[in-house]
Amino acid sequence: xxxxxxxxxxxxxxxxxxxxxxxxxxxxxxxxxxxxxxxxxxxxxxxxxxxxxxxxxxxxxxxxxxxxxxxxxxxxxxxxxxxxxxxxxxxxxxxxxxxxxxxxxxxxxxxxxxxxxxxxxxxxxxxxxxxxxxxxxxxxxxxxxxxxxxxxxxxxxxxxxxxxxxxxxxxxxxxxxxxxxxxxxxxxxxxxxxxxxxxxxxxxxxxxxxxxxxxxxxxxxxxxxxxxxxxxxxxxxxxxxxxxxxxxxxxxxxxxxxxxxxxxxxxxxxxxxxxx
Amino acid sequence: xxxxxxxxxxxxxxxxxxxxxxxxxxxxxxxxxxxxxxxxxxxxxxxxxxxxxxxxxxxxxxxxxxxxxxxxxxxxxxxxxxxxxxxxxxxxxxxxxxxxxxxxxxxxxxxxxxxxxxxxxxxxxxxxxxxxxxxxxxxxxxxxxxxxxxxxxxxxxxxxxxxxxxxxxxxxxxxxxxxxxxxxxxxxxxxxxxxxxxxxxxxxxxxxxxxxxxxxxxxxxxxxxxxxxxxxxxxxxxxxxxxxxxxxxxxxxxxxxxxxxxxxxxxxxxxxxxxxxxxxxxxxxxxxxxxxxxxxxxxxxxxxxxxxxxxxxxxxxxxxxxxxxxxxxxxxxx
Numbered sequence: 001x002x003x004x005x006x007x008x009x010x011x012x013x014x015x016x017x018x019x020x021x022x023x024x025x026x027x028x029x030x031x032x033x034x035x036x037x038x039x040x041x042x043x044x045x046x047x048x049x050x051x052x053x054x055x056x057x058x059x060x061x062x063x064x065x066x067x068x069x070x071x072x073x074x075x076x077x078x079x080x081x082x083x084x085x086x087x088x089x090x091x092x093x094x095x096x097x098x099x100x101x102x103x104x105x106x107x108x109x110x111x112x113x114x115x116x117x118x119x120x121x122x123x124x125x126x127x128x129x130x131x132x133x134x135x136x137x138x139x140x141x142x143x144x145x146x147x148x149x150x151x152x153x154x155x156x157x158x159x160x161x162x163x164x165x166x167x168x169x170x171x172x173x174x175x176x177x178x179x180x181x182x183x184x185x186x187x188x189x190x191x192x193x194x195x196x197x198x199x200x201x202x203x204x205x206x207x208x209x210x211x212x213x214x215x216x217x218x219x220x221x222x223x224x225x226x227x228x229x230x231x232x233x234x235x236x237x238x239x240x241x242x243x244x245x246x247x248x249x250x251x252x253x254x255x256x257x258x259x260x261x262x263x264x265x266x267x268x269x270x271x272x273x274x275x276x
Numbered sequence: 277x278x279x280x281x282x283x284x285x286x287x288x289x290x291x292x293x294x295x296x297x298x299x300x301x302x303x304x305x306x307x308x309x310x311x312x313x314x315x316x317x318x319x320x321x322x323x324x325x326x327x328x329x330x331x332x333x334x335x336x337x338x339x340x341x342x343x344x345x346x347x348x349x350x351x352x353x354x355x356x357x358x359x360x361x362x363x364x365x366x367x368x369x370x371x372x373x374x375x376x377x378x379x380x381x382x383x384x385x386x387x388x389x390x391x392x393x394x395x396x397x398x399x400x401x402x403x404x405x406x407x408x409x410x411x412x413x414x415x416x417x418x419x420x421x422x423x424x425x426x427x428x429x430x431x432x433x434x435x436x437x438x439x440x441x442x443x444x445x446x447x448x449x450x451x452x453x454x455x456x457x458x459x460x461x462x463x464x465x466x467x468x469x470x471x472x473x474x475x476x477x478x479x480x481x482x483x484x485x486x487x488x489x490x491x492x493x494x495x496x497x498x499x500x501x502x503x504x505x506x507x508x509x510x511x512x513x514x515x516x517x518x519x520x521x522x523x524x525x526x527x528x529x530x531x532x533x534x535x536x537x538x539x540x541x542x543x544x545x546x547x548x549x550x551x552x553x554x555x556x557x558x559x560x561x562x563x564x565x566x567x568x569x570x571x572x573x574x575x576x577x578x579x580x581x582x583x584x585x586x587x588x589x590x591x592x593x594x595x596x597x598x599x600x601x602x603x604x605x606x607x608x609x610x
Contacts, residue, residue, distance in 0.1 A: 043503070109469075167359060167361070169357045169358075169359050169361040170361045170362075170363065170364075171364075172328050172355075172357070172361065172420075173355065173357060173361035173362075174363075174374070175328065175347070175348045176328075176348050176349070176353065176354060176421065176432075177324060177350055177354075177374050177375035177378055177426070178349040178350075178375050178378035178379055178426070179349060179374075179378050180349065183378060187374075188363060191365045192363075192364065192365055194365075197601040
């Protein structure tokens with residue numbers, strides 16, 4: 001039922017929404033602002049908000065000192081690769097749970113999600129040792145696999161929710177029309193689930209892009225993505241807040257832009273199934 | 277060809293037996309209707325024939341070949357679903373083409389059949405639309421179009437008209453009957469609506485709780501129902517069934533008399549009652565009569581119009597040659 005919204009209420013709501021939005025966005029904003037300051041201004045007390053001499057010096061230094069393009073390329077490959085890998089594994093898994101559920105399907109889903117409750121550091125040693133044994137430490141393929149594995153429960157869970165919404169009769173119709181299981185998935189299920197798959201892809205790219213624990217612990221130089229690029233500007237070298245901020249800004253910019261252009265898709269994806 | 281034989285077909289869901297072992301033969305070219313109240317297993321039976329459900333035991337033979345283990349795609353049957361089950365991301369043309377595409381039919385042959393089906397089903401102007409832009413009746417026609425282009429050996433219809441409004445339903449009923457006349461292909465049609473069953477079928481299979489109660493032509497079922505259940509299920513309004521003393525007097529444990537076989541009078545007759553609701557349809561009048569001492573209510577159908585007000589006293593006389601008699605088990609006795 002529609003509720004009458006008075007003008008006053010509208011103003012209060014809008015102000016509150018903006019306030020909360022700004023509060024959440026503030027750390028990012030501050031990082032971006034700091035990246036344009038000199039190191040001295042960056043640590044000034046009281047902090048300077050806007051009234052400083054803007055400089056690109058930090059960006060120049062960071063670009064000169066590190067090979068940004070290589071980190072960026074690694075991030076793209078690792079985030080993209082782990083997502084594609086995850087989707088390929090998750091579509092059949094979600095299909096079977098959504099359309100031929102067994103008594104234990106719900107338990108399996110919960111169990112899969114429960115693996116996300118384990119602190120990652122708990123399995124760091126075993127995984128590290130496995131990586132050494134397999135010779136995939138500090139390789140892109142190794143990171144792709146580990147990031148795919150840690151995000152797989154979320155991908156399966158999301159796809160399962162989307163697939164659940166597709167009426168089973170349509171898939172049965174495809175079967176009656178002579179479609180094999182593969183044709184059913186390729187021609188009917190996947191096209192119908194495209195919006196859901198797209199937002200799952202997006203969310204997963206973002207999660208993989210920002211993942212820092214595994215990417216920092218399992219890489220050294222060759223496969224290091226942008227998270228390692230940021231980390232290389234943190235503490236050991238002393239107080240270089242401005243350069244650290246410039247590195248961070250450069251690391252989050254691509255994903256921020258991607259998120260900005262696909263926000264409609266993301267929101268509809270994340271709230272999918274909430275209202276029916 | 278489309279002869280379908282079920283031999284001792286049984287279906288259990290876990291421990292629950294939905295279809296006890298059952299035998300049935302559907303001849304080539306026959307329009308067979310499965311009818312029964314909801315939950316009687318008629319849809320399950322259809323889905324077993326389609327292959328969408330696995331049989332627990334027994335054999336399904338299609339055109340003399342054992343199809344029990346054959347996947348639905350390979351049975352050569354086409355199905356029309358209650359929800360139409362169109363592919364929402366495809367145009368009408370692509371929907372209709374889908375089964376042919378799966379069969380890897382040459383493109384020009386596909387187009388020829390699409391045009392023919394669209395013409396027959398009045399869909400020519402809508403071929404490039406998506407299902408979401410069509411009305412219910414048009415969607416149902418697309419679903420039928422999709423099923424005919426592959427020239428299946430039999431059509432399966434799962435309550436295809438129950439999502440349509442009353443007027444459309446009558447129209448589509450005729451279209452499906454026409455289609456059957458034209459194609460002469462076996463059709464199996466599931467419905468809970470006995471009017472659809474009576475008007476469309478060559479053969480009706482009445483089901484209750486998975487059991488076949490009677491198999492026969494519509495008029496056989498109307499004139500000679502095998503038991504009280506079929507008697508009450510076939511015919512509209514329902515047959516009146518009387519038990520007890522009055523039935524004994526007529527020489528049976530149960531006596532059935534159809535509403536159209538009762539004569540009424542304002543002055544005298546065999547049974548006296550009080551008019552409850554009278555439904556005037558113009559062509560007919562249905563009078564619901566109470567307080568006859570026979571059952572809660574006796575329904576009478578009179579051709580044309582008659583003046584009957586709530587509370588009026590009325591006399592009823594059954595036409596003796598039209599009585600249906602049943603024994604204690606509810607089975608018909610001649």
